[in-house]
Amino acid sequence: MFRLQGSKVLAVDMTGDSVKAKNGSMVAYDGHMDFKKLSGGGEGIRGMVTRRLTGEQMTLMEVKGQGTCYFADRASEINLVSLHGDKLYVESSNLLCTDGGLRTGTSFTGMRGGATGNGLFTTTVEGNGQAAIMSDGPAVVLRVTPQYPLSVDPGAYVAHQGNLRQQFQSGVTFRTLLGEGGGEAFQIRFEGDGLVYVQPSERNTVGGDV
Numbered sequence: 001m002f003r004l005q006g007s008k009v010l011a012v013d014m015t016g017d018s019v020k021a022k023n024g025s026m027v028a029y030d031g032h033m034d035f036k037k038l039s040g041g042g043e044g045i046r047g048m049v050t051r052r053l054t055g056e057q058m059t060l061m062e063v064k065g066q067g068t069c070y071f072a073d074r075a076s077e078i079n080l081v082s083l084h085g086d087k088l089y090v091e092s093s094n095l096l097c098t099d100g101g102l103r104t105g106t107s108f109t110g111m112r113g114g115a116t117g118n119g120l121f122t123t124t125v126e127g128n129g130q131a132a133i134m135s136d137g138p139a140v141v142l143r144v145t146p147q148y149p150l151s152v153d154p155g156a157y158v159a160h161q162g163n164l165r166q167q168f169q170s171g172v173t174f175r176t177l178l179g180e181g182g183g184e185a186f187q188i189r190f191e192g193d194g195l196v197y198v199q200p201s202e203r204n205t206v207g208g209d210v
Contacts (some may be wrong), residue, residue: 007035018064021098023072023094024073027071033062036062053145062100077199081133083125085128086126090131091158094134094158095134103126133197137201140200144191154186156198161194162194166190
């Protein structure tokens with residue numbers, strides 16, 4: 001159903017089913033399609049309130065019909081993730097499209113940016129189906145095992161899945177370790193068993209928006 005046209009365009013073949021996609025990300029389609037804007041990312045009033053409080057906005061649209069839709073956003077690299085009853089945690093600005101049957105929501109991930117409130121809540125996608133996430137440059141998938149925890153620069157973090165515990169280590173960044181300073185004074189540390197998606201760019205996000 002989901003396939004890539006190059007690395008920066010997602011093609012979704014539909015036969016009467018539906019997908020949820022980032023609002024404004026459709027670049028072309030053939031066949032007959034119906035479009036509907038979903039308020040608050042599709043999780044109802046609670047999701048709308050949560051996002052308003054945290055400043056994390058994710059506006060989705062539902063696309064349903066017969067034919068092929070093409071999605072892209074700011075020439076970002078696109079990565080396909082298959083879910084088999086598990087849950088994907090992804091920054092809202094990095095989520096491009098999900099199967100219509102997948103559930104989207106929000107999850108509290110802890111204090112991250114302090115004054116900016118960055119990443120207090122992360123978007124969740126769960127169920128059985130495919131999701132397409134975006135990265136600034138080709139994403140790298142890193143495995144975390146109980147023997148090998150992983151620390152990630154917050155500007156490089158895209159998403160994670162699996163049985164992982166996430167915590168924030170404040171007071172140190174990769175830049176301050178090198179004596180360069182600047183940046184946000186914390187790292188994201190993952191422990192357990194799962195996958196973490198990181199991007200080669202260290203763009204800073206504020207409230208889920210670039």
